[in-house]
Amino acid sequence: MDWHFVFSQALTQAIGPTMLVYALGAIGLNLQFGYTGLLNFGQAAFAAVGAYGLALAVVAFGLPFWWGILVGLGCAVVLALLMGIPTLRLRADYLAIVTIAAAEIVRRLFRATVWSEHTGGSDGMRGFSDPFFELNPLSEDATWTFGFISMDSGRLTVDFGLFDLQYSHRDLWVMTIGWALVAFFCIVLALLVHSPWGRVLKGIREDEEAVRSLGKNVFAYKMQALVIGGVIGAVAGFVFALSRANVQPDTFSTDFTFYFYVVLILGGAARIFGPVLGAALFWFLYTVFSQGLSQAITADLISPELINQTQVGPLVFFLLGLGMVLLLIFRPQGILGNKRELMLDVR
Numbered sequence: 001m002d003w004h005f006v007f008s009q010a011l012t013q014a015i016g017p018t019m020l021v022y023a024l025g026a027i028g029l030n031l032q033f034g035y036t037g038l039l040n041f042g043q044a045a046f047a048a049v050g051a052y053g054l055a056l057a058v059v060a061f062g063l064p065f066w067w068g069i070l071v072g073l074g075c076a077v078v079l080a081l082l083m084g085i086p087t088l089r090l091r092a093d094y095l096a097i098v099t100i101a102a103a104e105i106v107r108r109l110f111r112a113t114v115w116s117e118h119t120g121g122s123d124g125m126r127g128f129s130d131p132f133f134e135l136n137p138l139s140e141d142a143t144w145t146f147g148f149i150s151m152d153s154g155r156l157t158v159d160f161g162l163f164d165l166q167y168s169h170r171d172l173w174v175m176t177i178g179w180a181l182v183a184f185f186c187i188v189l190a191l192l193v194h195s196p197w198g199r200v201l202k203g204i205r206e207d208e209e210a211v212r213s214l215g216k217n218v219f220a221y222k223m224q225a226l227v228i229g230g231v232i233g234a235v236a237g238f239v240f241a242l243s244r245a246n247v248q249p250d251t252f253s254t255d256f257t258f259y260f261y262v263v264l265i266l267g268g269a270a271r272i273f274g275p276v277l278g279a280a281l282f283w284f285l286y287t288v289f290s291q292g293l294s295q296a297i298t299a300d301l302i303s304p305e306l307i308n309q310t311q312v313g314p315l316v317f318f319l320l321g322l323g324m325v326l327l328l329i330f331r332p333q334g335i336l337g338n339k340r341e342l343m344l345d346v347r
Contacts (some may be wrong), residue, residue: 008164014284017171017243020178021236022282025256026264026275027185034176034269035193036225037205039092040276042083042099043233044256045106048249049075050234051241052110052119058128060118065131069238076100076234080227088222089196103254110249127208132242138169174243178215181239182276185232201225203268253343262324266276268337277335285323289316 013019025043032038052074057063063071083102087095111120119125167175192198200221203211241247259282267278293312296302300335307315331341 003292003295004164006288006295008166009291010287012165012283013287014168014280015165015175016167016269016283017174017239019176019283020175020182020278021240021243022259022263023182023276023279024178024185024236024239025233026267026279027182027189028229028236028294029260029264030269030275031189031192031269032199032225032229032234034227034264034274035198035205036201036222037092037208037221038088038095038097038103039228040229041096041257042101042103043229043260044252044254045079045099046076046230046233047240047256048103048106048110048252049079049213050237051252052237053234053249054124054127056118057240058131059125059167065128068128071322072238073231074163076230077227077319080129080223084226086225088219088226099324103257107252110252114287119249121250124246126214126246128247129242129245133170133173133245136173138172141171158171171243171247174239176258178239178243182284185235186272186276188228197221197224208341262320265332265334266324266327268334269332270338271336274334274336281335282320286316286320289319293304 026049028046029043033042049099050072054065054068054077055324056069057068059064074182083095083098087098100338109115111122112119113121116123128299155297193201200211200216203216204218204221208218211221237252240251263278263282264275265278267274267276291310293302293315294305294309297304297307297312
């Protein structure tokens with residue numbers, strides 16, 4: 001069994017483009033759920049409108065790439081207002097219901113055949129990522145391999161025999177921009193939540209009636225958190241669409257949002273680096289389980305009568321789900337979290 005390959009693939013995914021998508025989406029969700037107590041189950045909708053806003057602006061309307069970015073961000077703001085205005089004055093569960101429905105409505109709209117001439121329907125859209133990759137300073141023929149530093153006879157050498165992390169020039173460009181965005185939003189979030197504005201958000205999470213009694217406009221603060229978190233979700237949609245060079249509606253299902261929550265809870269809600277750690281650990285474990293089981297079956301370490309290759313995928317999700325259940329039982333605050341941060345006043 002090739003454990004070198006398994007752990008190399010796991011580390012590749014743990015810092016790769018897909019992990020960055022989930023980290024960005026969970027950072028936005030962290031502001032909404034972790035710090036404000038908003039039960040947003042429609043983060044996939046914000047990622048979808050961001051990705052499709054960019055794609056439609058560039059492909060369907062012929063706008064420059066940067067205008068497409070602005071269109072996607074604007075669509076996220078509009079979606080947040082449409083969801084928040086009728087619900088944020090009500091109990092928290094109304095927002096949860098509306099956001100779940102909104103995510104499915106958005107997916108169905110982009111999948112509808114009536115607009116398939118512009119949106120591509122269920123086939124999705126391509127051709128919007130070319131301006132982004134034209135900015136890539138890396139050689140098109142390059143495949144980048146990284147190794148871990150090790151000691152050899154008292155000298156510091158690079159040992160590529162331990163782990164090999166291989167990325168194409170396109171993936172490395174997406175990772176460069178993605179990690180810069182993760183760092184930027186972590187810094188912005190840290191500044192926001194440690195400001196007086198952020199302390200009001202925490203107060204709303206704990207007891208919004210007490211905050212309202214102090215003369216604060218709770219509705220306005222909730223709306224601001226929903227908009228900012230939704231904009232960060234749209235940025236996650238940008239990275240997701242650009243990393244795949246296409247955008248397809250069925251990838252933005254409600255499962256997308258649930259994975260954001262898994263990542264956030266795993267790393268720790270209401271912690272700046274919780275989403276980043278959670279995303280890296282989630283994709284590391286997912287790849288270790290999937291690649292490890294596949295390698296074990298190929299090497300006859302696991303009998304095909306017990307499990308075959310087609311059953312690996314469901315078993316991996318079962319193991320990850322079992323791990324999340326145990327985490328919620330024994331450490332519900334996540335790896336970095338504080339248990340008191342999850343005592344939400346969801347009324």
